[in-house]
Amino acid sequence: MLKWHATETATVTNYFAVDPASGLTDVVAAERLRSYGANRPSARPGRGAFLRFVAQLVQPLILVLIAAGMVTLFLREWVDSAVIFGVVLVNALVGFIQEGKAEAALAALVRAVAAEATVVRDGARRRLDAIHLVPGDVVVLAAGDKVPADLRLFSGKELRHAEAALTGESLPVAKHVEPLPAETPLADRHNMAYAGTFVVGGQGTGVVVATGDATETGRISALIASAPDLTTPLTRQLDVFARRLLVAILILAVLTFGVGVLRGESALDMFMAAVALAVGAIPEGLPAAMTVTLAIGVARMARRRAIIRKLSAVETLGSTTVICSDKTGTLTENAMTVREIRAGGEHFTLSGDGYAPVGGIEREGLPATVAGALKETLVASVLCNDARLAQVENQWTVIGDPTEAALLVAARKANLDEAILNSLFPRRDELPFDSARQVMATLHEVDGVCVVYVKGAVEKLLGACAGRLDRQGREVPLAGEDVQAAALRMAEAGLRVLALARSELSPTQVLEHEHLGSGLVFLGLIGMIDPPRSSAAAAVRACHAAGIRVKMITGDHPGTAVAIARQLGIADAGTCALTGQELARLDDDGLRQAAATVNVFARVEPEQKLRLVKALQADGEVVAMTGDGVNDAPALKQADIGVAMGLGGTEVAKEAAEMVLTDDNFATIEAAVEEGRGIYDNLVKFIVWTIPTNAGEGLVILAAILAGSTLPITPLQILWINMTTAILLGMMLAFEPAEQGIMQRPPRAPSAPILDRPLLLRILLVSILLLSGAFGLFELALQRGQSLAEARTIAANVFVLVETLYLFNCRSLSRPFWSIGAFANPWVWAGSGAMLLLQLAFTYVPVMNSIFQTAPIGLSDWATIGAFAVFCAAAVELEKRWRLASACRPPALSAGR
Numbered sequence: 001m002l003k004w005h006a007t008e009t010a011t012v013t014n015y016f017a018v019d020p021a022s023g024l025t026d027v028v029a030a031e032r033l034r035s036y037g038a039n040r041p042s043a044r045p046g047r048g049a050f051l052r053f054v055a056q057l058v059q060p061l062i063l064v065l066i067a068a069g070m071v072t073l074f075l076r077e078w079v080d081s082a083v084i085f086g087v088v089l090v091n092a093l094v095g096f097i098q099e100g101k102a103e104a105a106l107a108a109l110v111r112a113v114a115a116e117a118t119v120v121r122d123g124a125r126r127r128l129d130a131i132h133l134v135p136g137d138v139v140v141l142a143a144g145d146k147v148p149a150d151l152r153l154f155s156g157k158e159l160r161h162a163e164a165a166l167t168g169e170s171l172p173v174a175k176h177v178e179p180l181p182a183e184t185p186l187a188d189r190h191n192m193a194y195a196g197t198f199v200v201g202g203q204g205t206g207v208v209v210a211t212g213d214a215t216e217t218g219r220i221s222a223l224i225a226s227a228p229d230l231t232t233p234l235t236r237q238l239d240v241f242a243r244r245l246l247v248a249i250l251i252l253a254v255l256t257f258g259v260g261v262l263r264g265e266s267a268l269d270m271f272m273a274a275v276a277l278a279v280g281a282i283p284e285g286l287p288a289a290m291t292v293t294l295a296i297g298v299a300r301m302a303r304r305r306a307i308i309r310k311l312s313a314v315e316t317l318g319s320t321t322v323i324c325s326d327k328t329g330t331l332t333e334n335a336m337t338v339r340e341i342r343a344g345g346e347h348f349t350l351s352g353d354g355y356a357p358v359g360g361i362e363r364e365g366l367p368a369t370v371a372g373a374l375k376e377t378l379v380a381s382v383l384c385n386d387a388r389l390a391q392v393e394n395q396w397t398v399i400g401d402p403t404e405a406a407l408l409v410a411a412r413k414a415n416l417d418e419a420i421l422n423s424l425f426p427r428r429d430e431l432p433f434d435s436a437r438q439v440m441a442t443l444h445e446v447d448g449v450c451v452v453y454v455k456g457a458v459e460k461l462l463g464a465c466a467g468r469l470d471r472q473g474r475e476v477p478l479a480g481e482d483v484q485a486a487a488l489r490m491a492e493a494g495l496r497v498l499a500l501a502r503s504e505l506s507p508t509q510v511l512e513h514e515h516l517g518s519g520l521v522f523l524g525l526i527g528m529i530d531p532p533r534s535s536a537a538a539a540v541r542a543c544h545a546a547g548i549r550v551k552m553i554t555g556d557h558p559g560t561a562v563a564i565a566r567q568l569g570i571a572d573a574g575t576c577a578l579t580g581q582e583l584a585r586l587d588d589d590g591l592r593q594a595a596a597t598v599n600v601f602a603r604v605e606p607e608q609k610l611r612l613v614k615a616l617q618a619d620g621e622v623v624a625m626t627g628d629g630v631n632d633a634p635a636l637k638q639a640d641i642g643v644a645m646g647l648g649g650t651e652v653a654k655e656a657a658e659m660v661l662t663d664d665n666f667a668t669i670e671a672a673v674e675e676g677r678g679i680y681d682n683l684v685k686f687i688v689w690t691i692p693t694n695a696g697e698g699l700v701i702l703a704a705i706l707a708g709s710t711l712p713i714t715p716l717q718i719l720w721i722n723m724t725t726a727i728l729l730g731m732m733l734a735f736e737p738a739e740q741g742i743m744q745r746p747p748r749a750p751s752a753p754i755l756d757r758p759l760l761l762r763i764l765l766v767s768i769l770l771l772s773g774a775f776g777l778f779e780l781a782l783q784r785g786q787s788l789a790e791a792r793t794i795a796a797n798v799f800v801l802v803e804t805l806y807l808f809n810c811r812s813l814s815r816p817f818w819s820i821g822a823f824a825n826p827w828v829w830a831g832s833g834a835m836l837l838l839q840l841a842f843t844y845v846p847v848m849n850s851i852f853q854t855a856p857i858g859l860s861d862w863a864t865i866g867a868f869a870v871f872c873a874a875a876v877e878l879e880k881r882w883r884l885a886s887a888c889r890p891p892a893l894s895a896g897r
């Protein structure tokens with residue numbers, strides 16, 4: 001095997017039988033794909049299934065159950081011990097399966113944002129899913145790309161890679177193409193680009209030398225994407241709660257045992273009572289239910305085009321207070337049409353819409369003559385351009401940057417064709433557009449002279465221009481203020497403005513950024529419309545109603561930014577934009593103030609976004625920030641929710657983000673916030689539903705022991721209730737759609753406790769109702785002369801029936817359950833139906849009777865239990881209504897005059 005880094009590039013391309021200019025043919029690539037396989041690391045056995053299963057067992061709450069099971073085994077209570085272990089197994093299995101599913105779903109979503117690569121095949125550049133790459137493919141790299149396979153570089157300009165993932169080197173490394181000594185260590189092989197690393201600057205080309213498992217990354221198993229993290233702030237908070245609860249339960253259980261034994265009860269009975277208390281009070285189903293709810297939420301968000309990369313983002317979305325959004329493509333359509341050109345002191349307008357090159361250029365209502373400054377402006381805009389237009393099924397589409405495509409369309413309206421211009425004036429060199437510098441330049445040979453064409457932001461070019469072209473194409477002195485005033489007029493009309501200029505270089509010079517700093521000749525201004533997205537204004541309104549502020553942070557001109565912000569309701573009449581330059585002059589305090597009050601930030605450099613996020617966070621805001629470029633990554637990482645663009649974003653940005661929008665649309669962020677709030681609600685609903693059962697069961701046992709009476713419910717019956725109701729009833733809350741009015745509430749404070757006082761009181765109310773119902777009806781049955789088994793069956797059914805109706809109460813935490821659409825969540829009905837069937841089996845099927853020590857009960861018993869359950873549900877609804885009424889009461893009245 002050749003050492004690629006030590007080999008001349010020509011030898012490498014010969015080895016792979018590829019012409020670096022035209023790449024492989026599709027036929028050869030297809031053959032190689034068959035023999036080398038897809039370019040992805042084969043799945044490695046991650047954490048073994050067995051270990052993952054065991055991890056389910058070593059949760060503190062489950063360990064208590066296992067201990068209880070062991071003791072019952074020791075005591076030869078075979079049935080009890082079998083059921084306890086059965087529950088432990090079922091619980092672990094449910095957790096194992098659900099967690100596996102959630103992990104797989106998350107990983108699939110992350111993969112769904114497929115990494116693409118630009119490849120030269122059959123002489124043309126095209127975007128390809130990176131898994132189709134084969135050795136010998138010629139790959140084109142640009143800033144922001146994730147390197148799709150191991151490449152031997154054969155050309156590069158200012159190419160810099162971030163290789164921390166592979167080498168641990170935190171600073172970007174500069175790349176070159178010269179061969180290196182064979183013994184050069186991996187981290188110093190600067191003529192190679194390794195799969196999984198990122199291009200953070202410049203551009204280059206390389207030939208694929210290894211794909212899939214053969215890549216350096218593929219060989220290091222540690223780099224294979226580890227399982228996604230399923231913990232979130234809420235699950236961590238619950239973990240802490242579970243640990244504390246466990247200690248409390250253990251103390252209570254020991255006390256129960258001690259008190260009972262001291263009273264002279266048998267140690268065995270008291271041990272079983274302590275076990276009953278422990279298993280009853282432990283909310284076993286909680287962790288699995290949390291994961292399921294979050295996973296279902298993530299799937300829902302994906303359907304609304306928001307891909308969650310980190311589960312914790314789901315919750316954070318619910319407390320987002322500020323959304324900082326890009327303008328172009330997120331708030332606007334990114335569908336550009338050139339409307340105006342200013343060149344040679346004249347003003348031109350363009351007719352026609354979209355990317356169809358139909359229409360013309362007019363001056364004062366008459367067809368314009370394309371000559372002098374106008375022609376040179378259009379020629380520059382075509383040559384300094386990387387986009388292409390294509391007609392697919394009679395539809396004109398764009399390959400590349402829409403801003404550049406619009407320039408091609410404008411030129412075609414003046415009968416200037418890009419293919420002809422490019423062949424007449426071939427490109428010799430280029431400086432690609434970068435959003436920090438806001439310019440792009442290309443070098444061409446025109447009649448034996450090296451001409452540089454530059455396009456970019458007006459402020460960036462104007463200072464470097466000494467003269468301008470007039471209408472005849474002669475160079476004359478430049479009045480910068482006139483150009484600036486014209487640019488401002490265009491921007492204030494909402495147009496995106498580009499300036500064009502040119503200069504000359506001597507044939508020996510290589511194009512560098514310093515050549516753009518002076519001596520340019522100004523050619524003209526081009527103004528294009530990019531209409532706001534129709535859905536964006538509504539989404540901005542929805543955010544405002546939800547107490548979320550929306551800020552526009554754009555690289556565009558302040559005039560354009562404010563005009564679009566006004567159309568969208570982000571800014572109102574009188575609003576001014578704060579520019580990147582002004583921002584740079586502010587100290588941290590000033591910035592904090594500005595960040596709090598200003599809604600439009602223009603000409604912002606990506607690096608400044610990081611300062612803005614920090615300033616907002618310092619004010620206690622929970623910030624969602626969008627980004628697409630390679631320089632946006634630090635801000636995306638710093639934001640509470642980094643949002644990357646799935647269509648137009650770079651791989652670097654996607655990797656840094658918590659959420660990826662598959663349609664790049666601002667409205668999708670708003671939808672995700674709404675879902676996030678709904679999911680959090682569902683988590684709280686589950687907790688509010690489940691805790692009274694555990695508390696009620698614990699209290700019943702405690703009360704029985706204190707009263708010195710027989711246990712109204714046995715440990716096995718408790719386990720039965722907990723397992724079946726958690727799976728068939730509680731989990732169904734995960735399917736609850738977001739409640740109406742969810743976006744009329746203010747964002748949840750991240751520091752707010754999961755359960756507020758009213759909810760804690762409701763939990764207490766239901767727990768006490770359960771205690772009195774189960775205990776009361778149990779005692780009543782005994783007094784009536786019913787058997788112990790019958791009385792216990794009644795108590796168990798009280799729990800199940802009350803919980804079933806209470807499930808409907810919990811569908812909304814604040815509003816009557818019938819007002820949120822009785823059938824909006826059919827799962828609740830299906831689960832309740834299945835639960836009742838199981839309960840009939842529990843009561844009437846002989847095997848169940850002997851396992852759980854239950855006995856058939858009569859219709860009048862069911863009627864009493866049913867009536868009690870209805871009473872409880874009504875009590876909860878009354879409590880909700882009372883709370884709603886007191887919340888709506890005018891302050892003067894509630895102050896109790």
Ligand code: ATP
Binds near residue numbers: 326433435438499
């Ligand atoms: P946003 O940050 O909201 O997406 P934006 O797309 O306008 O805004 P940039 O892409 O950074 O931000 O563009 C900033 C400025 O750079 C534009 O106003 C324009 O003048 C100039 N510009 C944009 N695209 C190009 C390009 N392809 N070539 C040269 N200059 C460009």
